Structures are given as C-alpha cells and as structure tokens.
Amino acid sequence: MAKALTSREENYSQWYNELVVKADLAENSAVRGSMVIKPYGYAIWEKMQAVLDKMFKDTGHSNAYFPLFIPKSFFSKEADHVDGFAKECAVVTHYRLRNKEDGKGIEVDPEAKLEEELIVRPTSETIIWNTYKNWIQSYRDLPILCNQWANVVRWEMRTRLFLRTAEFLWQEGHTAHATKEEAIEETKQMIDVYKDFAENYLAVPVVQGTKSDSERFAGALDTYTIEALMQDGKALQSGTSHFLGQNFAKAFDVKFTNKEGKQDLVWATSWGVSTRLMGALIMAHSDDNGLVLPPKLAPIQVVIVPIYKGNEQFAKVSEKANEIKKALEAKGISVKFDNRDTHKPGFKFAEWELKGVPVRLAMGMRDLDNGTIEVARRDTYEKNTLQIDGIETYVESLLNEIQENIFKKAIDFRTDMTTKVDSYDEFKKVLEDKGGFILAHWDGTPETEDKIKNDTKATIRCIPLDAPEEDGVCIISGKPSKKRVLFAKAY
RNA sequence: CGGGGUGUAGCGCAGUCCGGUAGCGUACUUGCAUGGGGUGCAAGUGGUCGCAGGUUCAAAUCCUGUCACCCCGACCA
Numbered sequence: 001m002a003k004a005l006t007s008r009e010e011n012y013s014q015w016y017n018e019l020v021v022k023a024d025l026a027e028n029s030a031v032r033g034s035m036v037i038k039p040y041g042y043a044i045w046e047k048m049q050a051v052l053d054k055m056f057k058d059t060g061h062s063n064a065y066f067p068l069f070i071p072k073s074f075f076s077k078e079a080d081h082v083d084g085f086a087k088e089c090a091v092v093t094h095y096r097l098r099n100k101e102d103g104k105g106i107e108v109d110p111e112a113k114l115e116e117e118l119i120v121r122p123t124s125e126t127i128i129w130n131t132y133k134n135w136i137q138s139y140r141d142l143p144i145l146c147n148q149w150a151n152v153v154r155w156e157m158r159t160r161l162f163l164r165t166a167e168f169l170w171q172e173g174h175t176a177h178a179t180k181e182e183a184i185e186e187t188k189q190m191i192d193v194y195k196d197f198a199e200n201y202l203a204v205p206v207v208q209g210t211k212s213d214s215e216r217f218a219g220a221l222d223t224y225t226i227e228a229l230m231q232d233g234k235a236l237q238s239g240t241s242h243f244l245g246q247n248f249a250k251a252f253d254v255k256f257t258n259k260e261g262k263q264d265l266v267w268a269t270s271w272g273v274s275t276r277l278m279g280a281l282i283m284a285h286s287d288d289n290g291l292v293l294p295p296k297l298a299p300i301q302v303v304i305v306p307i308y309k310g311n312e313q314f315a316k317v318s319e320k321a322n323e324i325k326k327a328l329e330a331k332g333i334s335v336k337f338d339n340r341d342t343h344k345p346g347f348k349f350a351e352w353e354l355k356g357v358p359v360r361l362a363m364g365m366r367d368l369d370n371g372t373i374e375v376a377r378r379d380t381y382e383k384n385t386l387q388i389d390g391i392e393t394y395v396e397s398l399l400n401e402i403q404e405n406i407f408k409k410a411i412d413f414r415t416d417m418t419t420k421v422d423s424y425d426e427f428k429k430v431l432e433d434k435g436g437f438i439l440a441h442w443d444g445t446p447e448t449e450d451k452i453k454n455d456t457k458a459t460i461r462c463i464p465l466d467a468p469e470e471d472g473v474c475i476i477s478g479k480p481s482k483k484r485v486l487f488a489k490a491y
Numbered sequence: 492c493g494g495g496g497u498g499u500a501g502c503g504c505a506g507u508c509c510g511g512u513a514g515c516g517u518a519c520u521u522g523c524a525u526g527g528g529g530u531g532c533a534a535g536u537g538g539u540c541g542c543a544g545g546u547u548c549a550a551a552u553c554c555u556g557u558c559a560c561c562c563c564g565a566c567c568a
Contacts, residue, residue: 088566123568156567164567217568237568274568307527346528353528364527374527491567 034167043299051201055193061145066127069118074126078219078251088155092118120153128174129252136256144176162279163491170274176266183267187243190271191224194239203294203407204228204284205414209462214446221245227461229414230283233435235461235488238280241271284410291356294406295399300336303352307345307364327392358402379405424475431456437488441481443474461486
C-alpha cells in the first residue's frame, strides 16, 4: 500500500498537502474549511459532471437552478429535517457594509439588518419543495424530475479537504411522484446510476445498501448509499439516494388531484454526489508517486515527452510527436505534447506521474531512427518500446486496459479487506489489526449499533442490498439475525 | 464547544529554554555546462519573525492579551 496513504493516518491534512497540493488539485483557501480547486483538479470534476449529467438525462431528468439563500422559516417546516440539519449553517443577517467612522476599513452596517435571516443552503429540499408546491396541481404534472448542479455550505466544526469542506460542489436531484412505488423505484434507479458511475468511471468498487435508522438522512424514510473502501481501510460514503416519503409534501403542503379526483400528497426523492468523489478517486487509487487517474476521467489521457538536444533535434522530434498527437486525437483521446524547453525529461516524467496521466509516450532521436516510441503506463510503471506505426490503436486499447486494471486492483483490495466475523472479540480484533469492511450479524436495534460505535468508532455503513439470507446471531446481543450488515470506520 | 499543538522567505523548517547583525533546505532569477527518470556548478532576489501592548540599552526569543490555523473528540456528502 502507498506510504503516503498509510503513514499519515494521524495527520491527513499533511497527506493532502503532500499529495494533493503537489498534484495541483487544491490548496487551502483563506476561507475556513473551503478549498480552491485548481484548473487541473477542476478539469477532473468537469469530466465527472459531463458523465453524470448524461446519465441523469438518459434517465429522464432535467437540470434546473434554485436560489442560494433560503429564508430561515422554510427550515422550521419539516421537523426531522430541522433536527438533522438546522445547526451548522452560514446565516445572512445583514445586507450592507459601511465605512468605519475612523476611516480605517469597513464594518457591517447595523442599520441594514434583515427582517428574516437567510440561510446559505446546506441542501435545497426546503426551497425546492416550496417551489414545487406551485408547480403541482394534478397527477398530470407528475413526475417532476429535476437535478441541480450547485454549491452548498455546511459550517462543519471540523473540515477535511475534499471529504468534508465547508463549501462543496455537488449535484442534488429532487423528484416528485404520484405514487409511493414510483418514488421508491426512482430512489433505487439513482443509486444504481451512482454505482455504475463509481465502478465504471471512477473505477472504485462500491457496496450498495440502505442506511440504519441512525445513519439515515434527516427527513428520509429510507436512505440508499454506495460505500467505498479507501486504501487506509476506512469507508467513504460516496453517494446517497433518499426516499423521502410524503414528509416534505406534508411540510410544504404539496398536494395534487389524482386520477380519482381526490387530493393526495406527492411522494419525494432526493439524491446527490459531491466533490467528495474526487477525494474517493485520490484515496482509492493514488500511490507514492502521486495520483493515478482512471483513463475515463483523466483530463489528459496521454502525454508525449520529447527527448532531444538542441533546436534541430527538437524540430524533428516535434514534427513526429505532433503527427502522433493528431492520430490519437482522431480517436477521441486527449493528448498533451509537453514541448516545454524549460524542464528536462526526467522532471516531466515525475511531474506527469504526480498528476496521474495514464499513459506516457517518450520519443527521442534514437526512436526516430528506429521508427519506435516508448510507452509507459501509470498504473503498473511498465515500459515498452514499440513501433510508431499503429501506436494509436495500441494506446486506445491500453487506456481501456488501464481502466479495467485499476478497477480490478481496487476490487482485489476490497476483497482482501472485507472480513466476516461472528463474535464481538473477533470484530474488535479485525477492526484494530486490519481495518476495512467487516460483515457481521446485527440484531437491528439502535442500542447495539450505539454500543459498537462508542466502543470501537465503527459504524454500520449499510445493510447491503445483495447480502445473502443467512441464519446467525447478533455479535452483541446474541439475538437471531437473517443478514450480515457492513461495518467499518468511516470518514 | 472541550483537550492538545503551531504561527519565522512562495513552500517545508531551525533559531525561543539561556535576549545581542534573520538562518537552513527547496522554489525563484541570471550565467555556463547538461539533456533516454526529479541535472551540476556559481552568483543573486526575496522576511513589518501572526497581531497588540509591556519589560529591557537591546525582544523572533521574556511577560500579558489577542487572532488565526492544525490535530484529537461531539457533527457530517
């Protein structure tokens, strides 16, 4: 396992400073707990957005945008939601600044106090349902299938770069349905979309399941989740899809006339993934030399590094390199020709490895003479010298192979790090010595869950959807259980 | 909000105990050499020592206050 990922267990911030900041992904901003996403990092997010956005549209959803500021009163309408959320928020109380009397700087104008405070959205359920109320009269208006790409703010007491920043980017889907069945169907469909995205694009294997009562989203009847395992043996909740029942419809009085002409409350779902996925990407695949990006999300899939001495050689190598670049681009591959004269090849190799570029091509005079090129892959460090002729076809299939290999590696790791235990002693021992996912029987009570959490800091990540029926007894209470649930220490 | 820690050059740090010219590594600039895995040598630029008071002939260093950040908990995508 990567040293960078294991040796920092007690100091993640340093880990990020070394790996992420060096990798040009982000740096701490002056704003508490926020992050600056640098161009290279943002390019990864844009790729994620593009893929997800298409998936959402393919499943019938449309994008919309709702306000950043939410009147405080909206939050008092759904009781469970308030309990779960209302606490750590940024609140707008004033709308104007003024110059200080002594002329030294600026202060909040006490005259400019807002009648009703505005909350910077921590999530948009309240304002969206307040809006949907006006959009829905009849069953003919349903379903409403909206998604919004936005930023949200949660004034977390403790922040962690990418995993828990005060401000983060995400998408939140909010849907309204005429029937319970249809809403549940939507909830499940979207967690499937997330699994598809995580595994086939991020190359991060995930366990799908439902949350226990205590871990469920505030205001939801059921929360579906995808749980990923990071290289340090901790779990990361990577996406959630909530079946909200009629709670928000009740709170915001969203009724419709059904086919029978009777008034009915609508059924709701919400679902989201965030820039935390970038954290997942980094922590699942990176090694001591930096990022390892899956080809499908890498902003630069292939980098060409020229090796030369003097202008004359540079011109010759450049000409060939540009030819290869064109051939690759014709296949839809994104290519960077690193023609900087300010850095040596060795430096460039290290730099592009740090940035996680999946394939590197290196070419010098020796290659020109032989009609060859050096191909190096980021995931295995394997290097081969191949004929230039037909290189684009080779690289194309190599990119696919790397995508698969990264995923396979992550699956193998997860398999190794998933342990079935049948006693609490064993549970504690595995958690302590090995970490990772633990499958154990649980009696279904919050008391048991609490005890385990207090004793060990491990939580029930989910009740896996694909867990086989199996007779067993709870590791704490000894009561009968039909299914193993997934435990882990989590971020 | 509780417990611990740190603020000194863009970044990483030493110097603080025991007050006396502001240091190291790296990065940056320039020159020459070098160029198939993070180049070498030489010269150079860059710091209100977090902020505000106090003690002193003299404060990065001692005292008081204050702010910010980080780590551990409670909270969470």
